[in-house]
Amino acid sequence: MTQIILGSVNVFCTFGGLYVVKKCGRRKALMVGAAWMMICFLVYSFVGHFSLDPVNPANTPAAGNVLIVFSCLFIVAFATTWGPLVWAVVAELYPAKYRAPAMAIATASNWLWNFLMSFFTRFITDAIDYFYGLVFAACCAMLVAVVFFFLVESKDRSLEEIDTMYLLHVNPISSSKWDEKNVSESGDSSARHSTHGDEHVEGP
Numbered sequence: 760m761t762q763i764i765l766g767s768v769n770v771f772c773t774f775g776g777l778y779v780v781k782k783c784g785r786r787k788a789l790m791v792g793a794a795w796m797m798i799c800f801l802v803y804s805f806v807g808h809f810s811l812d813p814v815n816p817a818n819t820p821a822a823g824n825v826l827i828v829f830s831c832l833f834i835v836a837f838a839t840t841w842g843p844l845v846w847a848v849v850a851e852l853y854p855a856k857y858r859a860p861a862m863a864i865a866t867a868s869n870w871l872w873n874f875l876m877s878f879f880t881r882f883i884t885d886a887i888d889y890f891y892g893l894v895f896a897a898c899c900a901m902l903v904a905v906v907f908f909f910l911v912e913s914k915d916r917s918l919e920e921i922d923t924m925y926l927l928h929v930n931p932i933s934s935s936k937w938d939e940k941n942v943s944e945s946g947d948s949s950a951r952h953s954t955h956g957d958e959h960v961e962g963p
Contacts, residue, residue, distance in 0.1 A: 768831050772838035779839045784914035784935065785848055789906045792840025797899035799833035800892040807889030841902075851913045851921050907932065 779788050803826060810822035817823075853861040883891050911924045911934035920939050929937050 764827070765830060765834055768834045769838050772835045773843060775835075776839040776843040780844050780847065780914075784912050785844065786906055786910055786912045786931070786935070788840045788844055789848070789910070790903050792836050792844075793899045793902040793906070795836035796833055796841070797896045797903075799829045799836065800896035800899065802829045803833070804889050804892035804896065807892070811889070813888065848910065848913070851918060854922055855918070911937075 783791075806822050806825050806829075810819060811826065812818040812822075849862055849865045850858070880891070883894075909931055911921065911929055911931045913921045913924075914935070916924075923939065924934060924937060
C-alpha cells in the first residue's frame, strides 16, 4: 500500500513540475526543491534512528506515519523540481558543439550512480541505519550552493542567449535580470565611438 501511495504521488506531481518551471524559473525551483528535500532527509534520518522501533516498526506507528508523510513530501519536491527539471538544465547548459556527448556523459553518470547507490545502500544502512539520510541531506545542501553560485537563470531564453551568458561570465546570482539587448546596444555604441575616433584621426 505504501508503494502505491508513493508511486501515485510521484506520477501526479511530475505534471506539476511543468507549471513550477514555467512559473518560477530554473534557479528558484532547483534551490527550493533541494532545500525541501534536505529537510525531508533530516526528519527521515532522525525520526527513523531515534523514534522507530527497528525490530518491530508496528510498535511505533506514529514514527512510521511520519516517515511515510515525509517520504511523500520528498517525492513531491523531487518530482516537481529536480526530477524533470535537471534534464532541461543539462540540455541547455552545454554549447551545441559538445551538447550531445555531454548529455550522454550526464545520463550515463546518472545511471552509474543509481546503480552504485542501490548496490551499496544495504551495506551502509546495516552500519548506520537511518543516518544514511544525512549523507543525502548534505548533498542537497551542496546542490543549493552550486545552483546559487554557478547556474544562470535560463527561463524563457534561447540556447544562443544562454551560451552568450556563460561566455560573458554573467553573474548567476543576478542573471535573471540580464538582457541581451543591453549587450547589443553597448556593442553598437562602442562601434559608433570607434568609427568617430577613426574619423578624427584622419589627416588633411
